[in-house]
Amino acid sequence: MQISLLGPFEIVTDDNRTFAPNAPKLCQILTVTALQPREAVATGTLIRELWGEDAPAAATRTLQTHVYHARRMLSDMRVTAPGRQLLATQAPGYRIDVKDEEVDASRFERFVQRAQRKLVEGELHRAAEDLKQAMSLWRGPVFSNVPAGDVLVGEAARLEELKIRALELRAETELRLGRHREFLPELRSLVNSHPLHEWLHGQLITALHRAGRRAEALQAYQNLYRILKRELGLAPSVELQRLQAQILSAAGPEAPLALRLRIDHRPGAVPAPVPTTAVAS
Known part of the structure; x- marks a missing residue:
């Protein structure tokens, strides 16, 4: 069943x-x-x-x-x-x-927790596979055919938040694996679905730059700038501004640019998108 x-x-x-x-x-x-x-x-x-x-x-x-x-x-x-x-x-x-294992939501949470553990341990390919399987379980908004009361509204919000975190983990893993070009279409889709998520924008900008598409990376930054100004009246975060400056001054796509995902090492913890400028790796 x-x-x-x-x-x-x-x-x-x-x-x-x-x-x-x-x-x-x-x-x-x-x-x-x-x-x-x-x-x-x-x-x-x-x-x-x-x-x-x-x-x-x-x-x-x-x-x-x-x-x-x-x-x-x-x-x-x-x-x-x-x-x-x-x-x-x-x-x-x-x-x-x-x-x-007979409930897809439980399997999803297990995949995400295991992927985080593998990412911390440096087993990037296994983390990527777990995250791919986790995301394949989603068929649309959670229990979309059920009239949600107070309890289910809270559970829906929790699962949707965990889905976003899984997407963050997936982006982090794919870029650490050097799959910048391969992951670009999915990153563009993620940014389109979550237009106010600065960290995902940062990953797109980084991936474009590392793929040798510097002009498009700078254009992606300008797109984010316009969205934040229009929707919130804000400028991009200091970390994103620093990322733009690094691209402007970079000699080539090999420059050490990344907004790394800070991961909580405690068992069962999920990562929070805290963007920091990475050192060379």
Whole structure:
């Protein structure tokens, strides 16, 4: 079985049937519990997701009814093998009985954490492969066919932020591998999708310069300058201004230009884009 959350919510059964329930509250219950495989989600959390601050007086009993209908629906659709109860009761609430590897969001987080570890250890090719697999799991905005309450709105923001960090890691890894020309199309796409993300602009500028396209690198800086002035009334950061100055004074594309990603070495930590001018490597 596979549960897909990084896009429309879907369940793919063991016999390769795709099941996308359309009952809003049942989808919310299944999505919230799937975000914590094999861990119990408290009744109060599910109530907050379903009704927010307007929970009915009999919210607990109504939730129990929704869970009953969810189980019946899963059984009728033969989503699970006979005798297997996908949505189980477990104090302080309910849990979904799947393994981490059966939920794409969990696999995505594992790939990103492992890629960061490999990047720190200098295993660039393995980090690049993990990040490629991580990004391949995304099919669109998270659980886009589920009406999100307070809990899912927060989880969607967390996963989207982790996606951006994975993209930062991917850019860092590809450029450390020297794949400046190969990665340029993806960098342009990333900058177009995240026009206010200065660090990604910096990577594009660096990649263009290292590919021997100095004029285009300077033009990319001017594009960023116009975007920031128009949208925020700001100039590019000091680090980006320094990068522009280095390109203007550089003798050639081999000059040591990079905005490196500062990576937290603690287990499970994710990197933050703190641009600093790198020394020669």
